[in-house]
Amino acid sequence: MDYFAQQLINGLVLGSIYGLIAIGYTMVYGIVGMINFAHGDIFMIGGFIALITFLILVSFGLTAIPLILLIVLLVSMAITALYGWTVERIAYRPLRHSFRLAPMLSAIGMSFVLTNYSQVAQGARVKPVPPIITGGYTLHEGAEGFNVQLSNIQIIVVLTTVVLLALFTWLVSSTRLGRDMRACEQDQTMASLLGVDVDRTISMTFVIGAALAAVAGMMYLLYYGLVDFFMGFVAGIKAFTAAVLGGIGSLPGAMLGGLLIGLIETLWSAYFSVEYKDVAAFSILIVVLIFLPTGLLGRPEVEKV
Amino acid sequence: MSANPAAQTSRAPSAAFILKKSLISALVALVLFSLMIGVRTEAGPDGQLTYWTRFGDLAVMVAAVFGGSILIELFRQWWGPVDTARVVPAPVQNALAFGGRLVAPVLLVFTFLVPVLFYNERYILDLAILVLTYVMLGWGLNVVVGLAGLLDLGYVAFYAVGAYSYALLATNFGLSFWICLPLAGILAAFWGVLLGFPVLRLRGDYLAIVTLAFGEIIRLVLINWQSLTGGPNGVTGIPRPTLFGIPLTPADDGLAAMLGIEFSPTHRIVFLFYIILALALLTNWVTIRLRRLPIGRAWEALREDEVACRALGINTTTTKLTAFATGAMFGGLAGAFFATRQGFISPESFTFHESALVLAIVVLGGMGSQLGVALAALAMIGGFELFRGLDQYRMLVFGMAMVLLMIWRPRGLIGHRAPTVFLQRKEAISSDLVKEGHG
Numbered sequence: 001m002d003y004f005a006q007q008l009i010n011g012l013v014l015g016s017i018y019g020l021i022a023i024g025y026t027m028v029y030g031i032v033g034m035i036n037f038a039h040g041d042i043f044m045i046g047g048f049i050a051l052i053t054f055l056i057l058v059s060f061g062l063t064a065i066p067l068i069l070l071i072v073l074l075v076s077m078a079i080t081a082l083y084g085w086t087v088e089r090i091a092y093r094p095l096r097h098s099f100r101l102a103p104m105l106s107a108i109g110m111s112f113v114l115t116n117y118s119q120v121a122q123g124a125r126v127k128p129v130p131p132i133i134t135g136g137y138t139l140h141e142g143a144e145g146f147n148v149q150l151s152n153i154q155i156i157v158v159l160t161t162v163v164l165l166a167l168f169t170w171l172v173s174s175t176r177l178g179r180d181m182r183a184c185e186q187d188q189t190m191a192s193l194l195g196v197d198v199d200r201t202i203s204m205t206f207v208i209g210a211a212l213a214a215v216a217g218m219m220y221l222l223y224y225g226l227v228d229f230f231m232g233f234v235a236g237i238k239a240f241t242a243a244v245l246g247g248i249g250s251l252p253g254a255m256l257g258g259l260l261i262g263l264i265e266t267l268w269s270a271y272f273s274v275e276y277k278d279v280a281a282f283s284i285l286i287v288v289l290i291f292l293p294t295g296l297l298g299r300p301e302v303e304k305v
Numbered sequence: 306m307s308a309n310p311a312a313q314t315s316r317a318p319s320a321a322f323i324l325k326k327s328l329i330s331a332l333v334a335l336v337l338f339s340l341m342i343g344v345r346t347e348a349g350p351d352g353q354l355t356y357w358t359r360f361g362d363l364a365v366m367v368a369a370v371f372g373g374s375i376l377i378e379l380f381r382q383w384w385g386p387v388d389t390a391r392v393v394p395a396p397v398q399n400a401l402a403f404g405g406r407l408v409a410p411v412l413l414v415f416t417f418l419v420p421v422l423f424y425n426e427r428y429i430l431d432l433a434i435l436v437l438t439y440v441m442l443g444w445g446l447n448v449v450v451g452l453a454g455l456l457d458l459g460y461v462a463f464y465a466v467g468a469y470s471y472a473l474l475a476t477n478f479g480l481s482f483w484i485c486l487p488l489a490g491i492l493a494a495f496w497g498v499l500l501g502f503p504v505l506r507l508r509g510d511y512l513a514i515v516t517l518a519f520g521e522i523i524r525l526v527l528i529n530w531q532s533l534t535g536g537p538n539g540v541t542g543i544p545r546p547t548l549f550g551i552p553l554t555p556a557d558d559g560l561a562a563m564l565g566i567e568f569s570p571t572h573r574i575v576f577l578f579y580i581i582l583a584l585a586l587l588t589n590w591v592t593i594r595l596r597r598l599p600i601g602r603a604w605e606a607l608r609e610d611e612v613a614c615r616a617l618g619i620n621t622t623t624t625k626l627t628a629f630a631t632g633a634m635f636g637g638l639a640g641a642f643f644a645t646r647q648g649f650i651s652p653e654s655f656t657f658h659e660s661a662l663v664l665a666i667v668v669l670g671g672m673g674s675q676l677g678v679a680l681a682a683l684a685m686i687g688g689f690e691l692f693r694g695l696d697q698y699r700m701l702v703f704g705m706a707m708v709l710l711m712i713w714r715p716r717g718l719i720g721h722r723a724p725t726v727f728l729q730r731k732e733a734i735s736s737d738l739v740k741e742g743h744g
Contacts, residue, residue, distance in 0.1 A: 029510075034510070035510050035513065035514065045341070048340075048341065049340050049341070051346065051354075052340045052341070052344050052346060052356065053340065055344075055346060055354060055356050056344065056356070059356070075340075079336060079337070079339070079340060082333065082336055082337055083337060086333060086337060090708070091708045091711075091712075094712045095711060095712060095715060098715040099715060099716065101456065101668055101672070102668075102711050102715035102716075103711075104456070104510070104513065105664065105665060105668050105707060105711050106707070106708050106711040106712065108661050108664075108665075108707065109665075109703075109704045109705070109706075109707025109708040109711065110704065110708055111704070112658075112661070112700055112701075112703060112704030112707065113701060113704035113705055113708065114704075115700075115704075116697070116698075116700040116701040116704060117341070117701060118341065119697060120697055120698060120701060121341045121342050121345070122341065122345065122346060123345070123346075123347055124697075125347070125348060126348075127346055127347075127348060127354060128348060128352060128354065129354060130353075233657070237514075237517065237518065237521065240514060241514075241518070244511070244514065275525075275528075275529040276525070276529060278521065278525055279522050279525050279526065279529075282518035282519075282521055282522050283522065285514070285515065285518050286503055286504075286515055286518060286519070289503070289504070289507055289511055289515055290503045290506070293506060293507065293511070
């Protein structure tokens, strides 16, 4: 039981990270109707920028951990958001009204560009950082010496996710930008007739998605203590799986899907085999799409001629 | 369009406008590259991360972006708006059409002569075999993506199934290449059907992501099922193909000894070259023939409009499954060839990158054009080889090329997707009138 509770905590933390990435996928899919293949790599870039900012701040002699984390978070969000904007501007906007395969391939190309760009720029080796946030609480002392632990970093990851989600929900539901986004999602032509700047709204969608991915990248760095140039690919597919599982286009769905994927992956590694955890996650994707093609919270798609 | 004054002025931007735009680009580049290129991190010997600055590289990159965007703007100004119709003079058009008809036969004859022309150049022969392998993969995937319009991002899975089928059957049971080749094809086709079943109801991007997941599952299983596949170490000592049971070795019963000529390792290369050429041509021939059968027509109808297809009474289930199975079979055959050529396979050869490469070849080739796929394979693999010296920059260049090619020619190098059958008389349909069959 203690073991299970511990895995539950670990799964929820991992799921929060996936959920943050999945929101980026689901938003872009909702508005532009394409899989932003490069989104996983945006997450990776976010991790790298967080790492570099952190190193620079520490070498400048800053010691207050909360201040460092705040600066790292802001810098990483800002620069990664600019990456998201640039990717959209270069690779997707010229193909907006092209036929459907073109932006997909362009996105795959962009994903290769970002992966190899960080390999060339920062080297192929894994970058480890010493644990930045230590300490935690023991929730329950087990009989056989197995304690249920809740570390501070886990609390921070979950709290950050919750705060960001609340902020983001507010943004989508009650601001001008959010209204524009929802309008573009329903009908871009009509939205532009009613004075919504569609190009700008789509750009902002990419910017917000990238900023959330940057937070996920930073949380990943804090939680696992390492980044490498290839981590975006697998994380990206899993987050996309999460978005599909929750019902693509639905924001609460993305978060729910992320949590579920995180839990499934953690529990599978804990009780079956670590080697096949990715296989489990991908199989879930296939099974979900067979039985629930619109995901858990998605709306059914109307078939039109 | 030309009556619109706003369009007129925007067509000829002033120098100040170009400068402003380039400055913004340079500024964006400065922010983007500031940390990623301006600072380099590396783990030291004691595991401690250190960093050093590279402001020189940063300055070079930003300057390159600045200069590059000025050039692009100037080019745009000179070229005019993208959608301008460019009238090609009739004689040039006729000459192009005549040349276009000649390309395929000339290319075929040239391919047949490659081993003769480049007999002593091992590198070119190897490259030619590689290109032909991708031509075959491209033609195989073309059945799924180009003809049936099903976006498959996990094609490499079938390539892997074919390669491992041959490798395992040959090393464990001692079966020869010529027996295993059809077996590999059948097994891959079986896997194609197996993948096809669950994804029958999906279309478009969902299909893409499921096939991608399928490809990854196959690769992960190959890595982790160590007792069968040897895990990351792969399978070694895969036997070479024989010519009617005669091995191409320097031994006494080898082909060279039998013919009474001096042995040379090039014999085997040439032999392999003709095997893959035959396999590729078989793929091409089967595809062309299938296109003229009801099933091929059904594929094309499915690509254009699935709902209309069903309304016409076409069984979409069998149509999709046959497309998957046929494409997978050719992938499997190519995989078996790959295994016998390399003599060694490991899961590393079957990453997502391969799927993306083959898909890029099909899309660049114009989705459905056999000649286009062959030319795209030549361009992609040849181009890839040109950058071999650049080593780690190679994939970066590949990704950029993919993005730029998509922006430049979204419908491929030969973007002409005419249906095989026409009503009454033959007329060309402009590719932008033909829409994806997402129904």
